[in-house]
Amino acid sequence: MPNESAGTLTYQQKTSSRIPAGTLYRGHSGMWSWVLHRITGVAIFFFLLVHVLDTSLVRLSPEAYNDVIGTYQTPIMGLGEVALVGAIVFHAFNGIRIILMDFWNANYSKLMFWIVVALWVITMLGFAPRHLMNVFSH
Amino acid sequence: MSTTIEAPRSPYSRPPRTRGGVSWEKWGWIYMRASGVVLIVLIFGHLFVNLMIGDGVDALDFAFVGGKLSNPFWQVWDVLMLWLALIHGGNGMRTIVNDYTTRPMTARILKAAILAAVVVLIVLGTLVVFTFDPCPAGSPADLLPSFCPAS
Numbered sequence: 572m573p574n575e576s577a578g579t580l581t582y583q584q585k586t587s588s589r590i591p592a593g594t595l596y597r598g599h600s601g602m603w604s605w606v607l608h609r610i611t612g613v614a615i616f617f618f619l620l621v622h623v624l625d626t627s628l629v630r631l632s633p634e635a636y637n638d639v640i641g642t643y644q645t646p647i648m649g650l651g652e653v654a655l656v657g658a659i660v661f662h663a664f665n666g667i668r669i670i671l672m673d674f675w676n677a678n679y680s681k682l683m684f685w686i687v688v689a690l691w692v693i694t695m696l697g698f699a700p701r702h703l704m705n706v707f708s709h
Numbered sequence: 710m711s712t713t714i715e716a717p718r719s720p721y722s723r724p725p726r727t728r729g730g731v732s733w734e735k736w737g738w739i740y741m742r743a744s745g746v747v748l749i750v751l752i753f754g755h756l757f758v759n760l761m762i763g764d765g766v767d768a769l770d771f772a773f774v775g776g777k778l779s780n781p782f783w784q785v786w787d788v789l790m791l792w793l794a795l796i797h798g799g800n801g802m803r804t805i806v807n808d809y810t811t812r813p814m815t816a817r818i819l820k821a822a823i824l825a826a827v828v829v830l831i832v833l834g835t836l837v838v839f840t841f842d843p844c845p846a847g848s849p850a851d852l853l854p855s856f857c858p859a860s
Binding site for chain 1: 742745746748749752753756760761764765766767769770771772774775778791794795798799801802805826830833834836837840841845848849852853
């Protein structure tokens, strides 16, 4: 049966790669962009819950708001803000990638993933040094 | 006694995905993309104005936020961001609950908690933006925006 042996050969290819064989999705950029989109989305959602509550303190008193917002201006929180902005920027750019895959052309999904990564690096290079200077020069 | 036999080769039909004649999941799918695009503009603008301009995070205090939220432009900006982001996030969390829960009761409880959080925060945030006083009487003048009569 020549057909069957040809089929098994491609499927059970010997490989030293740790990426599982026989799939276009598992272990590749498509999977990782999906995982990152989920994790960043959940993280941003929980931050948003806290952020609406802390901003609502402006309704209470200037002192209450300043006390709580002061805890955002410490070095540790400054690093947390870099992580938060990193999560938002990835979620935003990967979201555009998803929209382009849905409405334009899904064949470029892998290329677009690397464009997302590149744009993320550029944006963070613009944001992180400036933000950390504000945080640490306090 | 008669038995009805279904016509052979009847065309495949999907079970209805509508509730009350509305394709909720389709509109949810559209909402995630439409609100996502708007949120990129709103949130990137929000982050730029609050974290990049001037002294960034160091400049954030009641006077800064009070000054911003007395301006109708930023009131609309922030309320739009509040509604779009919480519904976008709530719908995303709903998707995750659908993916990972196995028991219907667990899913119901988690989705009810998500809905409650979203509704409470939307109502709270909207009320705060439209009812807060940037110049509360009796507050120290140095904590207030520069346009307040007390400062």
